[in-house]
Amino acid sequence: MSSPIDLIQKLDQEHVWHPYAAMPNSDPCFPIKSASGCDIHLMDGRTLTDGMSSWWACIHGYNHPIMNQAAKDQIDKMSHMMFGGLTHEPAVSLAKTLADTLPANQTCQNENERLDKVFFSDSGSVSVEVAMKMALQYHYNLIHTGASSSTTTTTTSSRPRKSKFLTIRGGYHGDTFEAMSVCDPVNGMHHLFQSIIPEQIFCSRPEIKFDEPWDEIDIQEVSRTMEDRHDEIAAVILEPIVQGAGGMRFYSPQYLHRLRELCDEYNILLIFDEIATGFGRTGKLFAMDHAPGVLPDILCVGKALSGGFLSFAATITSLKIANVFSQGPAGVLMHGPTFMANPLACAVSNASLDILKSYDLPKMIGSIEKQLIEELEPCKESPFVQDVRVLGGIGVVEMKEPIDMKVMQSKIVEEGVWLRPFGKLLYTMPPFIIQKHELRKITKVMVSIATRRIR
Numbered sequence: 002m003s004s005p006i007d008l009i010q011k012l013d014q015e016h017v018w019h020p021y022a023a024m025p026n027s028d029p030c031f032p033i034k035s036a037s038g039c040d041i042h043l044m045d046g047r048t049l050t051d052g053m054s055s056w057w058a059c060i061h062g063y064n065h066p067i068m069n070q071a072a073k074d075q076i077d078k079m080s081h082m083m084f085g086g087l088t089h090e091p092a093v094s095l096a097k098t099l100a101d102t103l104p105a106n107q108t109c110q111n112e113n114e115r116l117d118k119v120f121f122s123d124s125g126s127v128s129v130e131v132a133m134k135m136a137l138q139y140h141y142n143l144i145h146t147g148a149s150s151s152t153t154t155t156t157t158s159s160r161p162r163k164s165k166f167l168t169i170r171g172g173y174h175g176d177t178f179e180a181m182s183v184c185d186p187v188n189g190m191h192h193l194f195q196s197i198i199p200e201q202i203f204c205s206r207p208e209i210k211f212d213e214p215w216d217e218i219d220i221q222e223v224s225r226t227m228e229d230r231h232d233e234i235a236a237v238i239l240e241p242i243v244q245g246a247g248g249m250r251f252y253s254p255q256y257l258h259r260l261r262e263l264c265d266e267y268n269i270l271l272i273f274d275e276i277a278t279g280f281g282r283t284g285k286l287f288a289m290d291h292a293p294g295v296l297p298d299i300l301c302v303g304k305a306l307s308g309g310f311l312s313f314a315a316t317i318t319s320l321k322i323a324n325v326f327s328q329g330p331a332g333v334l335m336h337g338p339t340f341m342a343n344p345l346a347c348a349v350s351n352a353s354l355d356i357l358k359s360y361d362l363p364k365m366i367g368s369i370e371k372q373l374i375e376e377l378e379p380c381k382e383s384p385f386v387q388d389v390r391v392l393g394g395i396g397v398v399e400m401k402e403p404i405d406m407k408v409m410q411s412k413i414v415e416e417g418v419w420l421r422p423f424g425k426l427l428y429t430m431p432p433f434i435i436q437k438h439e440l441r442k443i444t445k446v447m448v449s450i451a452t453r454r455i456r
């Protein structure tokens with residue numbers, strides 16, 4: 002007779018697909034019962050301290066009473082309603098709050114450029130698709146309304162000439178096809194779909210680190226590429242300051258200042274993907290706030306938008322971009338997910354933003370950052386470690402060799418923490434509410450792995 006835990010595990014392996022996994026799945030997953038705060042309770046009775054925030058999302062920890070209450074209150078009214086022809090208070094107030102919350106909007110002098118037009122969708126990848134569609138259709142509409150600026154040459158073909166995206170290597174933007182086309186070509190596995198993935202323009206990733214002095218050399222390739230090919234490029238898309246799943250690297254805010262100038266010079270839109278970095282993770286409310294005054298034309302948010310409560314995302318743009326749609330041949334933006342602006346997701350997102358506003362964010366993330374720097378320090382002496390880096394609530398130990406997850410995952414769990422390394426990267430981005438002793442548990446395990454005390 003197998004135990005209920007064994008049964009769940011067995012049925013899971015037989016029938017349920019997991020992220021980036023084989024089917025049937027030879028790597029058993031750990032069945033969980035519940036979670037609260039930074040604790041993940043396994044069905045077998047063990048409790049793990051969470052070092053992952055469920056992939057950047059669950060910033061307030063699990064089972065937060067305020068978020069739960071907001072969800073329950075909304076469920077009693079309605080959990081979903083179609084968004085075509087109908088609207089509701091949770092969506093309207095969330096859109097308004099997002100626009101008012103973006104620090105970059107507060108310094109923006111030009112009403113046309115304020116990011117205050119919000120398109121809600123159900124996942125980060127979809128919000129990226131919408132952003133890319135917006136950028137393509139923007140240039141298409143400009144050409145076809147004759148409103149094109151001098152740098153946009155009108156074409157006779159029906160394809161807009163500005164139809165490519167420029168991005169940097171090492172990025173991650175999601176797993177749908179258009180999003181995949183701007184992920185790193187190597188670890189984004191472009192070779193698997195070579196003939197169907199739209200071909201985009203890649204430049205080297207920034208080399209100058211977050212706190213290193215700026216050197217113009219870091220943006221030279223982008224600058225030259227734009228000079229040569231600006232009439233093909235609709236937009237630049239990248240993750241500001243932190244490249245997440247594509248390598249966990251942090252780069253200079255000055256890069257964003259220069260990129261904004263170059264995009265303006267060549268009539269290229271700028272898209273920031275803050276799906277991982279948004280809502281406080283880097284110590285500022287948004288990563289782009291490390292480069293004050295720099296505003297993208299289009300912004301993608303997701304993950305922590307709903308505090309990790311529900312799958313939810315948004316693409317936010319300005320009147321400047323939105324207006325062109327009204328004047329274009331279609332007159333509209335041709336996108337509309339079934340679960341667009343789901344009221345339940347909007348309600349918990351409003352609650353999450355309220356909770357976020359109640360934090361002293363610089364102090365909260367500052368203390369996580371300080372602890373990560375101090376406690377990951379011993380990793381630097383390990384002969385197995387390539388690099389150790391910390392920014393805000395993100396701690397990364399880059400190993401010289403890939404971590405063998407078939408062995409390591411259960412060893413990590415045996416230590417009573419939840420970490421999910423990938424490739425050479427051993428990293429944590431804990432819930433913001435994590436206590437000092439909980440974080441110490443996580444960093445201790447990271448140091449043990451990095452120094453091969455656990456192997």
Ligand SMILES: *Cc1c(COP(=O)(O)O)cnc(C)c1O
Pocket residue numbers: 124125126127129173174175176240245246274275276277303304
């Ligand atoms: C996770 C992520 C996405 C994709 O979001 P999903 O909700 O998984 O579709 C896109 N961009 C970045 C930067 C991300 O971290």
